[in-house]
Amino acid sequence: MEWTVVLISLLIAYLIITFLFHIFFPEHHLDWQSINLDDITFPNEFTWGVATASHQIEGGNSNNWTQFEERENKERSGLACNHWNLWQKDHELLTELGVSSYRFSIEWSRIEPNEGEWNEEAILVYSDMIDSLIAKGIEPMVTLHHFSHPIWFEEKGGFYNQENLIHFKNYCTKIFPYFSDRVTKWCTVNEPDVFSIMGYHMGMFPPGKRSPLKAIRVMKNVMIAHGEVYHELKQLSPNSYIGLAKNVTIFDPYRRWNLLHWLTTFALNYIWNGAIISSLKRGRMYGKSVKHVKGSADFIGLNYYTHVLTSPFLPQTTEIDLPSRKHEIVTEFGYPMYAEGLQRATKWLSKLKLPIEITENGVSDGEDKLRPNHLKRHLWMISKLIKEGVDIRSYYHWSLMDNFEWAEGYSMRFGLYHVDYETQTRTIRDSGKTYQSIIKSQKSG
Ligand code: NOJ
Numbered sequence: 001m002e003w004t005v006v007l008i009s010l011l012i013a014y015l016i017i018t019f020l021f022h023i024f025f026p027e028h029h030l031d032w033q034s035i036n037l038d039d040i041t042f043p044n045e046f047t048w049g050v051a052t053a054s055h056q057i058e059g060g061n062s063n064n065w066t067q068f069e070e071r072e073n074k075e076r077s078g079l080a081c082n083h084w085n086l087w088q089k090d091h092e093l094l095t096e097l098g099v100s101s102y103r104f105s106i107e108w109s110r111i112e113p114n115e116g117e118w119n120e121e122a123i124l125v126y127s128d129m130i131d132s133l134i135a136k137g138i139e140p141m142v143t144l145h146h147f148s149h150p151i152w153f154e155e156k157g158g159f160y161n162q163e164n165l166i167h168f169k170n171y172c173t174k175i176f177p178y179f180s181d182r183v184t185k186w187c188t189v190n191e192p193d194v195f196s197i198m199g200y201h202m203g204m205f206p207p208g209k210r211s212p213l214k215a216i217r218v219m220k221n222v223m224i225a226h227g228e229v230y231h232e233l234k235q236l237s238p239n240s241y242i243g244l245a246k247n248v249t250i251f252d253p254y255r256r257w258n259l260l261h262w263l264t265t266f267a268l269n270y271i272w273n274g275a276i277i278s279s280l281k282r283g284r285m286y287g288k289s290v291k292h293v294k295g296s297a298d299f300i301g302l303n304y305y306t307h308v309l310t311s312p313f314l315p316q317t318t319e320i321d322l323p324s325r326k327h328e329i330v331t332e333f334g335y336p337m338y339a340e341g342l343q344r345a346t347k348w349l350s351k352l353k354l355p356i357e358i359t360e361n362g363v364s365d366g367e368d369k370l371r372p373n374h375l376k377r378h379l380w381m382i383s384k385l386i387k388e389g390v391d392i393r394s395y396y397h398w399s400l401m402d403n404f405e406w407a408e409g410y411s412m413r414f415g416l417y418h419v420d421y422e423t424q425t426r427t428i429r430d431s432g433k434t435y436q437s438i439i440k441s442q443k444s445g
Pocket of ligand 1: 056414
């Protein structure tokens, strides 16, 4: 008798809890057919951009990634888009699109190929790139670390060892003064979450480790490095505008009545998103103090791609297709197109009370079947959010052109321009033209 009462009470408690989660954490979906995607308006001062990263486009690099590509016998980045030699031509593509800003990254392994040995020639090439952008009326946004770094740094243990952070700080403070007279917008690091989880838990990025505890330690160290670099650079140039690019993946329970799925969702959300936000807002991360990280951002960069439906049996590699809802369009990468998530991601980032720069958003779509619609849905969402008062200042589409997509190599194509890697020809896609005409009409409207 008593057992029946206990069991019934537990069942009722279970139902109440899942019901409350269901109500308080809704998974929004819009009826896109009934929405006029052309109905968008952006403020005049809105920044229109595209983004790339050094290792994905430059070619001819020698860094932790090239080492990993060889060791794991993965597809080699090789010449990539040969951007190191073709950058002048690529800057013309930016003009063709009509963007007002370009986010790109500096390859630390070119600047400091050996510890303490600085390559002035490479610094000058980046300096010329910056001049070229400014001459075209395009504002540079520079990322200091976008997943790649020198082999010597990796061999010392990279960001896994806190005593190595000084090397990252030295590199940043070395090159910053060369460009800070012309560059105001800086991202210290790109996606600390993806960098550490893919590299140290999923084993798909260098150094290919598979330990959740290591991933957490690296993420914390990357945030500590970010905080230290932020304060150093602000001292050198108080007017610079410095932040980081945070990947916000929305986690939703695969089955909304399953408490285990909810618990996995909350755990993943904290590990991936919550811990980083907490470091910036409260100076605490994974229960430890990271005091100087608190307040160390003038803006928060948002890299937004999708939501992930979670359960305790979530795949531990990205090579397996992720689950999606029946009505959702699944992209080539295997994750669903979910523009609604932008609303949830920005609402959540608003806790930081910082301007939001959308530092990345895009889709892998070799045939360009989805991308025009993908772009329009996301821009529609941003336009709506700005009207509702969310402080979104920019949109950087990922990416200017097809490039080396890390663990997926060249199989994933994210470009507004198609790249023929044999001939290094760039050809604008329909989505590129769509973006071009949206920028044009918004700028003149
Ligand atoms: C985010 C990363 O910053 C970028 O390097 C990558 O190519 C895109 N996501 C697409 O996966």
